[in-house]
Amino acid sequence: xxxxxxxxxxxxxxxxxxxxxxxxxxxxxxxxxxxxxxxxxxxxxxxxxxxxxxxxxxxxxxxxxxxxxxxxxxxxxxxxxxxxxxxxxxxxxxxxxxxxxxxxxxxxxxxxxxxxxxxxxxxxxxxxxxxxxxxxxxxxxxxxxxxxxxxxxxxxxxxxxxxxxxxxxxxxxxxxxxxxxxxxxxxxxxxxxxxxxxxxxxxxxxxxxxxxxxxxxxxxxxxxxxxxxxxxxxxxxxxxxxxxx
Amino acid sequence: xxxxxxxxxxxxxxxxxxxxxxxxxxxxxxxxxxxxxxxxxxxxxxxxxxxxxxxxxxxxxxxxxxxxxxxxxxxxxxxxxxxxxxxxxxxxxxxxxxxxxxxxxxxxxxxxxxxxxxxxxxxxxxxxxxxxxxxxxxxxxxxxxxxxxxxxxxxxxxxxxxxxxxxxxxxxxxxxxxxxxxxxxxxxxxxxxxxxxxxxxxxxxxxxxxxxxxxxxxxxxxxxxxx
Numbered sequence: 001x002x003x004x005x006x007x008x009x010x011x012x013x014x015x016x017x018x019x020x021x022x023x024x025x026x027x028x029x030x031x032x033x034x035x036x037x038x039x040x041x042x043x044x045x046x047x048x049x050x051x052x053x054x055x056x057x058x059x060x061x062x063x064x065x066x067x068x069x070x071x072x073x074x075x076x077x078x079x080x081x082x083x084x085x086x087x088x089x090x091x092x093x094x095x096x097x098x099x100x101x102x103x104x105x106x107x108x109x110x111x112x113x114x115x116x117x118x119x120x121x122x123x124x125x126x127x128x129x130x131x132x133x134x135x136x137x138x139x140x141x142x143x144x145x146x147x148x149x150x151x152x153x154x155x156x157x158x159x160x161x162x163x164x165x166x167x168x169x170x171x172x173x174x175x176x177x178x179x180x181x182x183x184x185x186x187x188x189x190x191x192x193x194x195x196x197x198x199x200x201x202x203x204x205x206x207x208x209x210x211x212x213x214x215x216x217x218x219x220x221x222x223x224x225x226x227x228x229x230x231x232x233x234x235x236x237x238x239x240x241x242x243x244x245x
Numbered sequence: 246x247x248x249x250x251x252x253x254x255x256x257x258x259x260x261x262x263x264x265x266x267x268x269x270x271x272x273x274x275x276x277x278x279x280x281x282x283x284x285x286x287x288x289x290x291x292x293x294x295x296x297x298x299x300x301x302x303x304x305x306x307x308x309x310x311x312x313x314x315x316x317x318x319x320x321x322x323x324x325x326x327x328x329x330x331x332x333x334x335x336x337x338x339x340x341x342x343x344x345x346x347x348x349x350x351x352x353x354x355x356x357x358x359x360x361x362x363x364x365x366x367x368x369x370x371x372x373x374x375x376x377x378x379x380x381x382x383x384x385x386x387x388x389x390x391x392x393x394x395x396x397x398x399x400x401x402x403x404x405x406x407x408x409x410x411x412x413x414x415x416x417x418x419x420x421x422x423x424x425x426x427x428x429x430x431x432x433x434x435x436x437x438x439x440x441x442x443x444x445x446x447x448x449x450x451x452x453x454x455x456x457x458x459x460x461x462x463x464x465x466x467x468x469x470x471x472x
Contacts, residue, residue, distance in 0.1 A: 005344045029350075035251050036258070036351055069346040073249040080252060083426045084409035088418040096412035106252065106409075113251025117350055121343040129343070141280040141287070142273050146336045148291020149298070153340070156299040180437075183303055184444020187320075191296050191445070192453045198292035202285045210284065 005157075006065050007121050015060040016123040020223040021132040024124050027231040031116035034238050040108035043242035048108075050238065051115035061122040069122070073114045081106040126150045131218050152194060159193050160186065246427070247338065247356040248401060250349025257408045262354025265335075268362045272332030279329075290325075294333045297321045298340055305437045315438040319393030320445065322365035323372050323386060324460055334361025359400035368393025382462060386446045391439030398431040399424065 011017065016024060028051075035047045055061040084106060085099035096102065127150060134143045163186055167173065172182035253261070279286045300317035317337075321330045335357045341347040348356045372389035376382075402423035411418030449457055457463045 007344050007346065032250070032350055036255050073346055073349075076246055076249045077252065079426060080249075080405060080423075083422050084405070084419075086422060087412045087414075088422055089413040110249050110251040113349060113351060114249060114346065117250045117342060118346055121346065126340065126343060139273060139277050141277040142332065142336075144280070144287050145276060145290045145294060145333075146339075148288055149294030149333075149336055150340065152292055152295035153298055153344075156295050157302065160299055160302060180440055180444060183305065183441055185448055187300055187303055187441060187445040188448035188452065190299055191449065192456070194292040194296045194299075195289065195453070195456055198288035202288045205288075206285070 005154075007069055007118075008125060010061050010065045010122040011125040013060075014123040015058065017125070017128075018221060019123070019227060020221045021124050021128040022135065023223050023227050023231070024120055025129070025132060026228065027235075028116050028120035030231065030235040031119065031238075032113055034235060034242065035109055035112035035116055038239070038242035040105040042245050043238070044108035044112035046238055046241060047112035048115045050234065051112070051119040055115075055119045055122055059119070059123045066118060066122060069118055070111075070114060073110070077107050077110045077114075081110075128219070128221065148198075152197060155197060156190055156194055160190055163189050246398075246401075247341065247348030247360065248352040248404065250342070250352055252349075253352050253355055253404070253408050255351075257404070258351040258354060260354075261352075261358050261404065265331075265354045265358040265362055268328075268331040269335050269357060272328045272330070272335075272361075275328045276332050290329070290333065293321060293325050293329075294336050297330075297333055298337045301337070301341070303441075305434060305441060313434050313437075315390075315434075315441060316360060316364060316394050316397050318360060318364045318397065319368035319390035319438065320386075320442055322369040322393060323389050323442075323462070327362075327365040327369045330365040331357075331361050334365065337361075355404050356401075359397050359404065363400045364393040364397035367396035382450065383443050383446060386442045387439040389439075390442035391435045394435040394438045395428065395431060398428045398435075402427045 031047050031051055035044055038044065038047065052066070055066055056063055081103040085096050085103045087094050087096040087099075127147065130143050130147050130150065133146075134140060164182075167182045167186065171178070173179045276290060279290070297317045297320075300320060301314050303315060305313050305315055318330055318334050321333060325333070335353070338348055338353055338356050338360060342349050342353065368389040371392040372385045375385040375388050380388075403420060405423045405427075406416055406419035409419055410416045411422065414421075446457075450463065454463065458465050
């Protein structure tokens with residue numbers, strides 16, 4: 001596998017990649033808010049279905065990527081929802097009143113919200129979202145630091161995999177003791193490499209006359225009035241059905 | 246493990262966002278000032294953010310045989326100070342939410358408070374205390390990383406307990422439950438992260454001494470000879 005992250009790869013390959021980031025942010029933000037405020041039944045179910053259908057349908061996100069990405073959050077949701085509905089009473093454990101309904105409620109909100117965020121994540125690469133943050137008045141320096149973080153991430157993840165593979169080939173993880181030594185050396189190697197990369201990039205940019213900041217030409221991704229109108233209509237319908245039902 | 250999207254009720258999500266905001270804004274100001282004075286810091290700070298993200302991708306060999314991941318914010322707090330980590334930690338959380346589906350957007354405030362504010366400050370406080378009491382760099386790093394890891398999970402547990410008080414015993418009962426599930430199980434992993442930190446900094450004192458000196462962690466002129 002490449003050094004990429006599955007969700008990021010999906011975002012670059014998505015059919016919605018060329019849509020305006022703020023359009024997608026509006027749609028997914030709306031879905032997230034719906035997931036949060038609508039009652040779990042039928043609101044959460046409808047939001048989750050909408051997000052999944054949009055992702056797998058028009059946005060053409062691979063179902064496998066979408067499914068694999070929700071595994072971790074689901075583990076958290078299952079553990080926490082279960083803990084929330086177990087009642088501690090005088091040293092004994094038991095189910096709180098209405099435990100099943102409450103756990104379902106929690107899981108519903110969470111799965112719906114998670115699906116909505118994942119719709120944004122699997123259709124919009126970070127490098128499109130970060131300039132959009134700039135338009136939401138986040139300071140330029142902060143957006144730049146975040147952009148460098150994003151771009152260095154893949155270089156470092158690549159280094160991490162290569163070094164770990166080399167260590168494993170030299171029996172670096174054959175015992176707990178060795179695993180610790182190898183992990184420490186791995187973390188140190190990644191840190192020194194990241195500093196080294198940053199320094200070399202800095203020197204290269206300084207040599208090209210960088211004074212104020214990293215300027216890149218933003219790709220023109222025009223907003224679509226039709227997409228925005230459809231999003232607004234869909235969200236309004238979700239809110240109406242969610243409240244009335 | 247971060248609180249998943251949509252798990253916290255809206256008032257809690259908003260409340261924790263408001264609580265974390267001043268720290269993150271303070272960190273952002275520190276970063277803006279740093280970048281204005283030294284434009285070259287952009288790349289170094291970006292590298293620090295990427296390192297924190299990647300550190301959380303290293304599998305920690307745990308005593309029980311299963312593996313887990315370090316939080317990575319303790320090392321950042323010692324290297325780059327907590328205000329900067331408040332911002333970098335939040336950026337890392339945003340990336341984890343959007344690249345790995347760990348955490349979420351409405352829970353970003355709550356997670357930032359635990360992961361980017363309480364963790365780094367607890368770790369850095371422990372580091373400064375240990376150094377003030379005469380401990381060396383490595384013992385200081387151990388307590389910093391272990392405590393930053395543990396403090397993050399204790400905070401997450403308390404946030405969940407506040408949002409979901411127990412039907413019979415209220416907040417206290419819920420705190421016991423969530424601490425038992427999320428913080429108690431984290432103790433061996435916090436120790437493991439502390440150990441990883443010691444090994445990391447031991448390598449760094451040999452291979453990246455100028456960096457540690459520049460960050461003020463080691464005295465510029467090496468007094469002792471290592472051999």
